[in-house]
Amino acid sequence: MKIDPEKCISCLECIDYCPMKCILEGEEATYMDQDECVECGVCLRAAVCPTEAIYMPEEAFQYPRSIRREFSDPAVQYPTLKQGGRGTEEMKTNDVTGRYRRGEYGMALEFGRPGTGTRISEIEKVLKVLLKMDVEVEKSNPVFLLLKDEATGEMKPEVLNEKVLSAILEFKITENQLEDAVNTLRPVLAEVDTVVSWGLATRFASDGTLPVRSRLAQIGLPARPNAKINMGMGRPIVEA
Amino acid sequence: MSHSLHRNGTEENLQNDYTFYARASRWVNREGCGPKLRKILEIILSEKPVNFGSSQAGKNAKAGLDPAEYAKTLDKAYGVACCFSDKKSIKSALVKLKEADTGISIVTGGLIDEIVAIAEEIGIKPHTAFLSLGIHGKKALLPEAQVLEMTTMCGHGLVSFKLSKAVIKKVQSGEMSPEEGATLLAQPCPCGIFNSDRCEALLQQCQKKE
Numbered sequence: 324m325k326i327d328p329e330k331c332i333s334c335l336e337c338i339d340y341c342p343m344k345c346i347l348e349g350e351e352a353t354y355m356d357q358d359e360c361v362e363c364g365v366c367l368r369a370a371v372c373p374t375e376a377i378y379m380p381e382e383a384f385q386y387p388r389s390i391r392r393e394f395s396d397p398a399v400q401y402p403t404l405k406q407g408g409r410g411t412e413e414m415k416t417n418d419v420t421g422r423y424r425r426g427e428y429g430m431a432l433e434f435g436r437p438g439t440g441t442r443i444s445e446i447e448k449v450l451k452v453l454l455k456m457d458v459e460v461e462k463s464n465p466v467f468l469l470l471k472d473e474a475t476g477e478m479k480p481e482v483l484n485e486k487v488l489s490a491i492l493e494f495k496i497t498e499n500q501l502e503d504a505v506n507t508l509r510p511v512l513a514e515v516d517t518v519v520s521w522g523l524a525t526r527f528a529s530d531g532t533l534p535v536r537s538r539l540a541q542i543g544l545p546a547r548p549n550a551k552i553n554m555g556m557g558r559p560i561v562e563a
Numbered sequence: 564m565s566h567s568l569h570r571n572g573t574e575e576n577l578q579n580d581y582t583f584y585a586r587a588s589r590w591v592n593r594e595g596c597g598p599k600l601r602k603i604l605e606i607i608l609s610e611k612p613v614n615f616g617s618s619q620a621g622k623n624a625k626a627g628l629d630p631a632e633y634a635k636t637l638d639k640a641y642g643v644a645c646c647f648s649d650k651k652s653i654k655s656a657l658v659k660l661k662e663a664d665t666g667i668s669i670v671t672g673g674l675i676d677e678i679v680a681i682a683e684e685i686g687i688k689p690h691t692a693f694l695s696l697g698i699h700g701k702k703a704l705l706p707e708a709q710v711l712e713m714t715t716m717c718g719h720g721l722v723s724f725k726l727s728k729a730v731i732k733k734v735q736s737g738e739m740s741p742e743e744g745a746t747l748l749a750q751p752c753p754c755g756i757f758n759s760d761r762c763e764a765l766l767q768q769c770q771k772k773e
Contacts, residue, residue, distance in 0.1 A: 338725070339723065339725045339726040339729045340723060340725075340726055340751065341723055341725070342720055342721060342722070342723040342724075343723075344723070344724075344725055363720075363721060365721050365723070365751045368621070368622075368751065368753075369750065369751060397566075397618040397719045397721075397753065397754065398618040398619065398621060398753065409566075412586065412588060412589065413693065414670075414691045414692075414693045415584065415586040415668055415670050416586055416587075416588035416590075416591065416668040417668075417690060417691040418668050418690040418691065419588050419591040419592060419666075419668055420588055420590055420591060423691060431693075433569070435720070436569065436718075436720055437569065437571070437698065437705070437711060437714060437715045437720060438705075438706075438711075438714050438715075438720050438722075438723070438724055439701075439704045439705070440720075488719065488720045488721075489719075489720055509699070512699040512700050513699065513700065515700045515701065516700075516701055517700055517701060517704070518698050518699070518700045518701055518702060518704055518705060519698070519699045519700045520568075520569045520695070520697075520698055520699075521695075521696040521697060521698075521699055522568055522569070522693055522694065522695055522696065523693070523694045523696055524691060524692070524693045524694075525691065525692055525694065526690065526691050527688070527689050527690060527691065527692060531679065531683070531688065531689070533675070533692055533694075535694070536675075536694070539694070539696065544696050544697070545696075545697075546694035546695060546696055547569075547694070547695040547696075547697065548574050548577070548674050548675060548676070549570055549572070549577050549580075549672065549673060549674050549675065549695065550568065550672065550673075550675045550678075550692050550693055550694050550695060551567055551568045551582070551584075551670055551671075551672045551692070551693040552670065552671050552672070552673075552675070552678045552679070552682075552689050552691070552692050552693075553668060553669070553670050553689065553690045553691040553692075553693075554657065554669045554670065554671055554682060554687055554689055554690065555687060555688050555689055555690035555691075556660060556661065556664075556665075556666075556667075556668065556669040556687065557588070557591075557592070557666060557667060557668035557669070557690075558592075558664070558666030559666075560690070
């Protein structure tokens with residue numbers, strides 16, 4: 324996003340809306356730090372500028388900067404995936420896709436969430452480790468559109484410094500791999516220069532319980548008391 | 564996108580906060596799902612959600628999204644999102660959805676034990692849970708808990724820490740009421756899963772702390 328210095332009256336009405344704190348007060352006018360801006364569009368949609376000085380510049384649509392909008396503005400759809408958000412259905416439709424079955428756990432590492440944003444380089448650090456682990460990495464995720472080398476997790480050099488509001492790495496493990504996966508990833512996540520929200524998708528057991536909750540507590544990674552639950556109302560349902 | 568997961572808060576202040584998302588799958592039942600999504604929208608609106616919206620519509624109810632306008636967008640969409648503030652409403656919506664049997668996947672967010680109990684009461688079997696294992700990495704970048712409890716109600720991260728802090732300050736100084744503050748903070752989240760009732764309650768607590 325940019326602010327037209329000819330129109331800006333430095334009223335600062337927009338300044339608090341920016342999730343990346345990149346709207347700055349200048350001598351003549353308010354301006355956006357282009358390196359920090361993730362092109363999420365919040366400042367524009369807020370419609371608080373009395374002179375309509377905020378605008379989406381042409382360069383926001385040009386690669387590689389264009390990936391900022393794709394990963395930051397939920398209204399923008401990934402051209403190849405035909406869906407927005409962060410480009411993945413994860414467990415939302417698991418009752419009809421059967422993506423995660425009993426005996427498996429889906430894991431999602433969401434970089435830059437909550438509210439800090441992330442450089443693509445931080446995702447690369449963890450992806451390189453993930454690809455060395457014996458796990459099934461989800462390749463229909465839009466992060467994979469940014470890869471130079473699918474075998475190593477090396478990203479295209481031009482995207483490494485691009486900043487996005489958040490992006491997700493998804494992978495699948497067997498029930499038996501839980502402790503190993505957690506122990507491998509914890510030290511890696513501790514070193515990244517952003518925050519990561521960690522999620523785990525699991526089928527309910529046939530008796531309606533979630534046995535993984537006690538396992539997670541035992542390994543010192545307890546689940547929060549609140550979660551997202553697929554209610555099993557999709558049809559045709561995948562029961563396995 | 565795990566947008567309604569990772570809502571920060573205490574077990575106490577997460578009570579009466581239920582997110583709802585109906586989602587057609589790209590691989591299974593998205594083709595021609597518009598009429599089914601409209602039926603789902605009709606059902607949830609009958610139960611008076613606190614907020615509703617979608618990225619496709621570009622705004623939420625608190626930002627003035629008209630239900631009829633929302634319904635028109637559903638031929639080009641694949642989901643319907645909203646949130647509720649009481650157990651009775653979400654339970655009643657789920658009962659009606661069970662009867663409607665649209666075949667579209669339904670995801671409800673909230674306290675696990677409460678959601679599981681609701682499912683049992685109405686005779687449905689929850690299929691999959693998405694658990695939150697907390698925040699990792701450089702946590703020094705994060706603001707205080709009271710700010711996160713508000714901003715994480717928009718899973719896409721569109722409600723800024725700075726705006727939340729500014730609203731807290733205005734509420735504490737009496738420049739803004741908790742209700743006005745909650746309505747303002749709900750604006751940037753087009754999906755409509757930002758629960759302004761819960762936010763208002765959180766802002767009232769901030770007022771008391773002052």
